[in-house]
Amino acid sequence: MTAEQIIFLLTGALILVSALLVVTVRNLLHAALWLVVALFGVAVLYAILQASFLAVVQVVVYIGAIAILFIFAVMLTRREMRDTGPQTRPNWWIAALLGALVLTGLIVIMLAVPGADRTPAALPEGLDTVWALGNALVSPEAYVLPFEVASVLLLAALVGAVYVAGVGKKS
Amino acid sequence: MSIPLSWYLILSAGLFGVGLYGVLARKNAIAILLSVELMLNAVNINLVAFWRYLDPAQMAGQAFAIIVFAVAAAEVAVGLALIISVYRRRKTVVADDIDLMKW
Numbered sequence: 001m002t003a004e005q006i007i008f009l010l011t012g013a014l015i016l017v018s019a020l021l022v023v024t025v026r027n028l029l030h031a032a033l034w035l036v037v038a039l040f041g042v043a044v045l046y047a048i049l050q051a052s053f054l055a056v057v058q059v060v061v062y063i064g065a066i067a068i069l070f071i072f073a074v075m076l077t078r079r080e081m082r083d084t085g086p087q088t089r090p091n092w093w094i095a096a097l098l099g100a101l102v103l104t105g106l107i108v109i110m111l112a113v114p115g116a117d118r119t120p121a122a123l124p125e126g127l128d129t130v131w132a133l134g135n136a137l138v139s140p141e142a143y144v145l146p147f148e149v150a151s152v153l154l155l156a157a158l159v160g161a162v163y164v165a166g167v168g169k170k171s
Numbered sequence: 172m173s174i175p176l177s178w179y180l181i182l183s184a185g186l187f188g189v190g191l192y193g194v195l196a197r198k199n200a201i202a203i204l205l206s207v208e209l210m211l212n213a214v215n216i217n218l219v220a221f222w223r224y225l226d227p228a229q230m231a232g233q234a235f236a237i238i239v240f241a242v243a244a245a246e247v248a249v250g251l252a253l254i255i256s257v258y259r260r261r262k263t264v265v266a267d268d269i270d271l272m273k274w
Binding site: 002004008015016019020022023031032038039042045046048049050051054057061065070072073074076077087089092094095096098099103106110115116117120121123124127129132133135136137143146147150151153156157158160161162164165 | 208247251254
């Protein structure tokens with residue numbers, strides 16, 4: 001067992017445990033903080049996979065923006081259902097069953113992927129992944145159209161969010 | 172780099188299953204959105220792992236992961252805006268109680 005495998009196993013255990021805490025813990029603020037831990041673990045995985053740009057984006061966008069947005073939303077709505085009543089629906093066991101079913105199904109399918117036990121080849125000589133990714137995102141032969149569509153979607157979502165959540169003069 | 176591809180696939184399947192349980196079982200609408208984030212992250216792990224193990228010279232996996240980031244940000248912004256708006260009018264964040272459009 002190499003050092004890399006040990007790091008992977010520790011990170012994977014951290015991700016799974018904090019994900020379980022996200023879906024079970026009672027206080028929503030704690031759930032949001034456990035989500036931060038899980039997202040950080042995923043960033044570590046990206047670093048192990050040599051996707052350096054994605055690791056940074058994961059920390060900046062997911063932890064820095066999305067998780068903070070969640071914490072703000074919890075703070076704005078927190079009086080409700082923190083101390084009273086169950087946090088899960090009465091038929092939560094169906095959800096647990098379905099989750100376990102999907103989990104085993106996914107694992108069966110994934111292990112049937114050809115070459116699932118392969119280890120990666122070294123990166124091609126002279127390949128700068130950040131340069132290649134930036135080039136692919138703006139090159140007309142690659143992904144400039146999906147990239148621009150994503151930007152328009154983000155803009156539309158932000159305008160919509162401001163309109164929906166704003167304290168306007170609407171009735 | 173001595174980690175088999177299957178380890179990543181099993182981890183992401185586990186994360187997806189946990190997220191699915193959260194989406195279906197939690198009552199609080201914000202907690203449901205938190206679980207959706209877990210599922211999106213499971214998908215992203217798969218995309219990046221396949222990029223690294225199959226063809227690192229093609230940037231398709233990473234580019235798709237970037238677009239998933241953007242969609243996740245949009246989804247959270249709109250979802251939380253809706254929840255806060257509903258909370259302001261009806262003083263509830265329980266998904267079962269928000270049934271105005273049910274008939």
